[in-house]
Amino acid sequence: MRIGLITSDPGHPLLAATTALLADGHTVRTLDPRTAPAPAPEPSGPVADVYLLKARTPRAISLARALEERGARVVNSAAATELCQDRTVMAEHARRAGLPFAATRTYSTLARLAEEPGLRGPVVVKSRHSRKHDLVARVDDDAGLRALAAAHPHEPVVVQQFAPNDGWDRKLWVIGGRIFAALRRSELSPEGRGPTLPLALDSLPSGWATLVRQAGEVFALDVYGVDILDRGQDGPLIVDVNAFPGVRAQPGAPQALAALALSNAGARHT
DSSP states (O other), rough: OOOEEEOEEEEEOOHHHHHHHHHHHHHHHHEOTTTTOOEEEEEEOSSSSSSEEEEOOOOHHHHHHHHTTOOOOSSSSSHHHTTTHHHHHHHHHHHTTOOOOOOOEEEEHHHHHHHHHSSSEEEEEEEEOOOOOOOEEOOOHHHHHHHHHSSTTTTOOEEEEEOOOOOOEEEEEEETTEEEEEEEEEEEEOOOSSEEEEEOGGGOOOOOHHHHHHHHHHHTEEEEEEEEEEGGGEEEEEEEEEEEEEOTOTTTTTHHHHHHHHHHHHHHOO
């Protein structure tokens, strides 16, 4: 089979380990979205049997969409990946589907948000557009909001009410239906972002695995991550959905990704 990786970092641990598994008997080719031209239509069809869309930049999504238009199978699809890059659209989509997603308000800029008096804190302010090193900050009062706005006045943002929790994010990842999990101290906790710790699947509260799979169906994702806060008796709260996250240091993750790639490549032939 021919597998294409749409990424600018083929040495990422998950991709590198997956490539090593596929190297025996299959061809793996990397397409760097920063330099790869948009594919032109060819009578012979797609270059690869399946493409894994690891990058989430606008250029990467455009490249994936062009490949799809030529008949290629892309995992995750360009549309599903793009849906997870806009936190306003993500929240609307999730809440319409009945997922317990954090209520989200949108502002054209942080400066516009700071113009509104009487902030009811604490709140979480995030960049509207998900990307590497985007803005995620807890704001407790108007003074804190003004300081944040002074540093990022033109940033489009979303605002979510801060949900009391134990300070740890539950990171749940899914690759082709297989769930992986970890604990990570939240960047919003007083101590700042902390280590990622193992989390046994059988320790998850009842119904969480079903919830995470439901999120994948709602967003049409095959490789994805769901960030969940445990609010105790108030139940789980989803605060983010990520298309094709890193899934680092999770035993079995490369094997799951290799199997997913091959099953999609085989499906295209059948």
